[in-house]
Amino acid sequence: MPADSSTTAQARRPTLGGGASLLGWLGELLIEALIRVCGWSAIFFVFGIFFFVFREGAPLLFGGLDLKEFFTSSDWNPVSDTPHYGILGLLAGTVSVTVLSMTIAVPLGLGSAVYVSEFSTPKLKEFLKIAIEMLAAIPSIVWGFIAYMVLNPLIIEVTGAPVGVNILNAGIILALMSVPVIVSVGEDALKAVPDSYREAALALGASRWEIVYRVLFPAAKNGLLAAVLLGVGRAIGETMAVLMATGHANQIPTSVLDRVQTLTATIAAELGETVQGDDHYRVLFVIGILLFAIAFVVNLTADLVVKGVRGKQNG
Amino acid sequence: MQYRLLRTLAVGGALVALGVTGCYSRNENAIKVTGSDTMVNLAQAWAESFRSTHPDISPQIKGGGSGVGIAALCAGKIDIATASRPMKPKEIELAKANTGKEPKQIIVGRDALAIYVHKDNPIETISLEELAEIYGAGGKFTKWDQLGVDNKACQGHEIIRVSRQNSSGTYAYFREHVLGEKREYKQGATSQSGSSDVVALVSKTPCAIGYSGMGYDNDQVKIVNVSRRKGEPGVTPSIETALDNSYPISRPLYLYTLGEPSGAVQEFIAWILSDEGQEIIERNGYVPLAKERPAAG
Numbered sequence: 049m050p051a052d053s054s055t056t057a058q059a060r061r062p063t064l065g066g067g068a069s070l071l072g073w074l075g076e077l078l079i080e081a082l083i084r085v086c087g088w089s090a091i092f093f094v095f096g097i098f099f100f101v102f103r104e105g106a107p108l109l110f111g112g113l114d115l116k117e118f119f120t121s122s123d124w125n126p127v128s129d130t131p132h133y134g135i136l137g138l139l140a141g142t143v144s145v146t147v148l149s150m151t152i153a154v155p156l157g158l159g160s161a162v163y164v165s166e167f168s169t170p171k172l173k174e175f176l177k178i179a180i181e182m183l184a185a186i187p188s189i190v191w192g193f194i195a196y197m198v199l200n201p202l203i204i205e206v207t208g209a210p211v212g213v214n215i216l217n218a219g220i221i222l223a224l225m226s227v228p229v230i231v232s233v234g235e236d237a238l239k240a241v242p243d244s245y246r247e248a249a250l251a252l253g254a255s256r257w258e259i260v261y262r263v264l265f266p267a268a269k270n271g272l273l274a275a276v277l278l279g280v281g282r283a284i285g286e287t288m289a290v291l292m293a294t295g296h297a298n299q300i301p302t303s304v305l306d307r308v309q310t311l312t313a314t315i316a317a318e319l320g321e322t323v324q325g326d327d328h329y330r331v332l333f334v335i336g337i338l339l340f341a342i343a344f345v346v347n348l349t350a351d352l353v354v355k356g357v358r359g360k361q362n363g
Numbered sequence: 364m365q366y367r368l369l370r371t372l373a374v375g376g377a378l379v380a381l382g383v384t385g386c387y388s389r390n391e392n393a394i395k396v397t398g399s400d401t402m403v404n405l406a407q408a409w410a411e412s413f414r415s416t417h418p419d420i421s422p423q424i425k426g427g428g429s430g431v432g433i434a435a436l437c438a439g440k441i442d443i444a445t446a447s448r449p450m451k452p453k454e455i456e457l458a459k460a461n462t463g464k465e466p467k468q469i470i471v472g473r474d475a476l477a478i479y480v481h482k483d484n485p486i487e488t489i490s491l492e493e494l495a496e497i498y499g500a501g502g503k504f505t506k507w508d509q510l511g512v513d514n515k516a517c518q519g520h521e522i523i524r525v526s527r528q529n530s531s532g533t534y535a536y537f538r539e540h541v542l543g544e545k546r547e548y549k550q551g552a553t554s555q556s557g558s559s560d561v562v563a564l565v566s567k568t569p570c571a572i573g574y575s576g577m578g579y580d581n582d583q584v585k586i587v588n589v590s591r592r593k594g595e596p597g598v599t600p601s602i603e604t605a606l607d608n609s610y611p612i613s614r615p616l617y618l619y620t621l622g623e624p625s626g627a628v629q630e631f632i633a634w635i636l637s638d639e640g641q642e643i644i645e646r647n648g649y650v651p652l653a654k655e656r657p658a659a660g
Contacts, residue, residue, distance in 0.1 A: 122550065123550060124550065125529075125547055125548070125550075126529060127529045127530060127534075128547050129545075137550065200567060201567060204567075204568075210517060210521070210523055210568065210569070210571075211523050211553070211564075211568050211570070211571070212567070213553075213564075291556075295553045296554050296555070297551050297552055297553040297554070298550050299550060299551035307551075307553055309554075317528045317554065317556055318528060318529060318530060320427055320430075320431050322430065322434070322530060323430075323434055323437070323453070323454060323457060324434065324438070326453075328530075
């Protein structure tokens with residue numbers, strides 16, 4: 049990601065020749081303003097979404113939610129006469145599924161990033177990149193369907209587990225969903241390592257494996273970490289596929305063959321059916337705020353790490 | 364260049380706007396029906412059959428759960444809410460506050476809630492107490508052999524409790540009538556978002572037990588007979604056993620409207636209560652109303 053060949057220095061306005069009319073100039077101004085609005089809209093939307101999620105959750109968050117129970121109890125029973133809002137089981141579900149999916153996706157993703165960037169022929173590389181992008185384009189509900197119809201019976205048969213929708217199933221599905229993110233960002237990071245590093249290593253008699261392991265990995269360390277963190281973000285935020293793949297059962301898991309329930313899937317399954325404005329509705333938005341906070345921390349870390357890459361290469 | 368782009372944008376925008384308003388204003392006799400997943404297939408069948416005799420009225424059916432339908436009715440967004448549980452007093456208040464109209468309840472039939480297990484499970488009869496001890500908080504049954512059932516396909520594993528998401532009408536009904544008024548569900552049940560999903564998961568899971576409408580039966584699952592007390596003979600859910608009340612877990616199916624129904628909505632509901640509509644209830648595996656209460660209105 050070096051910034052040396054950037055295009056920002058190029059002329060912003062192509063000249064239209066001597067007799068450009070006033071209307072032409074106005075039109076261009078308008079388009080420019082439009083594009084500027086598009087650019088700023090992302091910030092606007094992020095703040096807008098946060099505002100609305102926060103507004104719906106805040107009355108409960110600051111007015112009566114027992115935060116100690118919220119974080120330390122796994123009793124999630126929002127519709128009973130004395131409702132309990134303990135999300136420990138849901139947190140454990142989200143964490144367990146994410147950790148397992150990353151244990152699968154990180155080696156797989158980084159390995160394939162190394163292969164695509166360093167070992168494949170240019171033709172094969174194009175083909176692989178298209179295939180990986182295709183993987184990223186599969187809708188999450190289709191992944192959920194694969195989890196339910198294909199992986200579910202397979203897991204029962206191979207592991208002898210009583211149910212095939214569990215942490216293992218969701219971990220595999222989420223791993224497949226995060227791999228494309230890890231590969232494309234990871235490959236960019238490896239590509240950004242200057243060729244002179246490779247040439248120097250080669251001149252010192254390093255084997256290809258040594259080049260990857262001793263030279264490229266340390267040099268692209270931060271970019272690769274960012275790739276992994278983006279993959280983590282993908283896994284934590286995924287909803288529909290995990291709803292179908294985890295078995296959606298609120299319990300603290302003791303093995304990878306246990307069923308769990310994640311934070312996102314809980315919102316998806318329950319929000320549509322709550323009475324707008326009651327505590328159950330609001331507590332789901334509080335979970336939304338929590339997810340927002342997690343996503344923010346993950347993205348911020350990824351961002352700071354990427355900045356670290358730039359700083360190092362410039363300095 | 365820029366003009367052309369702008370013009371295209373403007374014309375495109377106008378077309379989209381036209382299309383959107385066109386869609387909304389076209390069908391004045393559309394009846395929006397939303398709610399119970401238990402009733403969604405039934406309501407679809409009603410709508411199809413009703414349309415063939417009343418081409419000018421088109422009922423539009425959506426599922427999502429009793430809670431969804433009732434919430435949408437409270438917000439005044441739909442004409443009819445289908446529900447497999449009665450509205451809570453809080454929801455009735457909300458509907459009144461939002462729309463100024465009192466929700467009207469119409470019972471259109473009954474549903475027998477069947478207990479499903481995997482087809483290889485040898486169990487024949489289960490009592491309400493046993494069900495409560497399986498599903499309820501602090502319940503003592505976690506394995507099939509504790510019930511005296513030799514479920515060979517599930518040796519050593521725990522019973523997989525398949526339940527519904529917590530705002531489903533079926534979930535609420537099962538808690539009230541099987542677990543008992545004050546008892547909570549045991550945590551850790553797999554909650555499914557639809558009646559057919561429950562049956563689908565049970566059909567793939569030898570250790571599982573699940574509850575769902577009897578209309579969702581298929582040959583991969585087995586319906587267990589239910590007895591009121593341990594030791595009493597079990598009753599198979601059917602139209603007859605639901606009608607004579609010998610089957611212990613059957614419940615009314617409701618329609619809710621805002622205020623007294625009128626116009627197309629009234630016509631649709633009257634048709635549902637007619638012989639033609641009631642026959643469709645029976646054909647879909649539910650219990651028709653006419654036979655249930657022959658005299659009283």
